[in-house]
Amino acid sequence: MRTADFHFDLPPELIAQRPAERRDAARLLVLHRKTNQIEHRRFSNLLEFFRPGDVLVLNNSRVIPARLRGKNTKTGGKFEILLLEENARNDWWTMLRPGKRAPIGTQIQLQEKNGGDSKIIATVTDVNEDGHRQLQFSGTSNIFNDLDTLGEMPLPPYIERHGELPEDKERYQTVFAQPAGSVAAPTAGLHFTPELLEKIRALDVKICFITLHVGAGTFLPVKVENLAEHTMHTERFEVGQETVDAVNEAKKSGHRVIAAGTTTLRTLESVARQNAGKLNVHKGKTNIFIFPPGEFQIVDALLTNFHLPESTLLMLASAFAAPGEKIRGRDLILSAYAEAIRERYRFFSYGDAMLIL
Template sequence: MTLKTSDFDFDLPEELIAQTPLENRASSKLLILDSKTGAIEDTQFPAIIDELNEGDALVMNDTRVLPARLHGEKPDTGGHLEVLLLTNTTGDTWETLIKPAKRAKKGTVISFGNGALKAVVDEELEHGGRMITFSYDGVFLEILESLGEMPLPPYIKERLSDNDRYQTVYAKENGSAAAPTAGLHFTPVVLKKIEDKGVKLVYLTLHVGLGTFRPVSVDDVENHKMHSEFYRLTKDAADTLNAVKENGGKVVAVGTTSIRTLETIGTKFDGKLQEDNGWTDIFIKPGYEFKIVDAFLTNFHLPMSTLIMLVSAFAGKENVLHAYEHAVKERYRFFSFGDAMFVK
């Protein structure tokens, strides 16, 4: 049966798209979906503690979002350019998106923060992006922290007053262009309660690319090409998770990025995990058989996105669309700063 992109559409009133994070991270609502029965429960986020048992593992993505949006100007004309950092390819060279692109020809010099940071356009890429190389005095990440803005998703129109609210409390590894948003609900207090229950807290890294927001532009889902993202799993993390599985515990992933990393490695090594890093463009859609993940926490995703397809692969399209319909009716908050869903 051919999967159509339109099969994953749903009506979402615009006012349900959360524009700002809640004051308290853990005060969001939580919808619990049983993937076998389709049963739905409405509760508050801290109830996730009750869904985890001693001997389970909670797997989180410790990537840190870079303040990757820079405002610069061309020193010769004073023309404004907005630069979005995508991937650090080598040294001080980055793949970027620049607006307006037509003003950023090869050889163009761009100045940021009155010259605290400079860049030269090295190459114009096929998809409209630009390779640029930076020059500066000092530490690049420190300069970026002082000049850059958080690259919030296109559906968020409000400015973020505190950049830390677009980071998880366990963010550590610099490199993402977007936050792994399911993790935004956790507080140190909630994590401590989970750990005290005998649940292993395990971290992996997947640097989220902006492709995560790209809509599926083809009607036949099979023809969609996933973007590539860099992941890393340590030996300690792999050993811990293999032991949890062997002892009958659940591997519970926080967010679609953790799912994609675990399933990429599980697919590569016949249902086992081991130390690994590389680039993944895994596309998890209905028909996919999960090898590692037993349950997961996620946010509410965009209509017709690869993310709602991933959730549907685990819980069934009908169950997921019914849960989304329920969430709309109950006025859940959607997308990056929205409420959460636990799928078991």
Template structure:
């Protein structure tokens, strides 16, 4: 399948640079797959669009302030370090810019020496392994020194880092936010539960590979990145009960969807599990775990628009995206949302 089938024209001014003041005031495009209808709402209207018995599945991962700016101990040269994955307590896989002069033994100092990283191994494409030394608790040091690793298409500074976290973020470990969940407020979630909608939580730590463009001509040749997921027995029981009672499972975001589809692929039913998934979902594959999807508008030629197309059909999704451009919806992480049922 040619990657060009997932391309579309997107005016740069439609890429949202800052979040709206009120999370739930974003616009919501509602797409009905069977009727092939497209309607326009605001996200707060989701209270009347979901039904009693529906179950929202939320990814409770929390984004690390994973971008650090420091200096080489020997020369004072400026270095940017981006945390990718924690190997052991103090050892991390990172990306470094500029990487060329950071070799094993190089030490990088952050703040006033509160944190020091020593390069222990070189990897490809600017990747390095580093060992951190510090006093106290690493996550507290990181909170004081790190910055949010905003996607490359966001050029504005984020004044409040909590706006790149969902209100239910709990499990530290993501390099990026599960952005479909950014539209929910605590009040909105409480109102949904009061109306008979249940909430289930899982964890998938989003990697920076989520922003990686597909660089091959044929979709099937793309090498999908792996991400860590975890589903509790409580959540598995909850989802199986929803299915048994005929309710709809509404996945919030492509990250929740990839997790649920991994579980169903591997076990045939929802059950407690954890591990790494590199599941790559694209047409003509069919999604088996979910009945609805809440998602933001994604990059052209991205694996995310392919996943959405597997759920709703490529032509219908591209038609919805054309309507979004025509109606000046806001795109990407801080943009508007779709509800596909």
């Protein structure tokens, strides 16, 4: 299939700039993939679609304040830094803007949130083929520990901000976030409240977690025309014993596994592909790219947000809508998206949700 096969036109006013007033007040489009039926509900109505014995799997990675600001120590020119991946303590791959003004050897003094100068210097030590800069930080024992005081939440570029809003620190984070490491939120999880999670447990649904640290590559466009030529970014993940036991038991006993988010689905299916269709305790990296006619061994239902045109996330949702089929899933998803646009759903990270059953 081709990248252009996954294009759709989205009115820019439907790109959500702020979250819903309450997390579970977002709208929920329910797609029944076997019958093509669509329901328009609220996220709080999610309870109606669970069955006793279901297993709901969530990604509990915590978003780090990965956006930093600084200035060239010689010229005073301003830079925006987005941390991507830690190579070693104080050694990170980053997206730097404007990158063209940062050749190897450039030194950048990090700024405090109030605009004052910090004592931390970032030196450009390498540039890769994607234009990302490798930075070495000095003046601190570990830049990771300074992010809460220096950094801003790494909102995606389609959320327009002139500085961070107070609500972003809370709302661009799930209520169950634990290990820190993501530079983008696992957005399907943003809709859950502690109260809703307790109501789900009361339905005899097992809730468990994986950890996949979401990279900024989730927003990168597919640059090749033929999908088979695309290479996904690599992300770190971990699956623990409790989740392994719950998921394997559900599959054995005929109960459903419901993945909250594409990151959760990619983690579960990555492990299954390496382990004869079952889960095992696993810690590693994945660059799994699922697109039509993809097959799924673990996940029976997918909860996800509405994704960007021609994105790998939209391709994954299309594959899930009709596993093993090349065209039908894409047509189902694009038809559902067209209806969501007509019904004025809100799209992307702070937007509404979709449940594919």
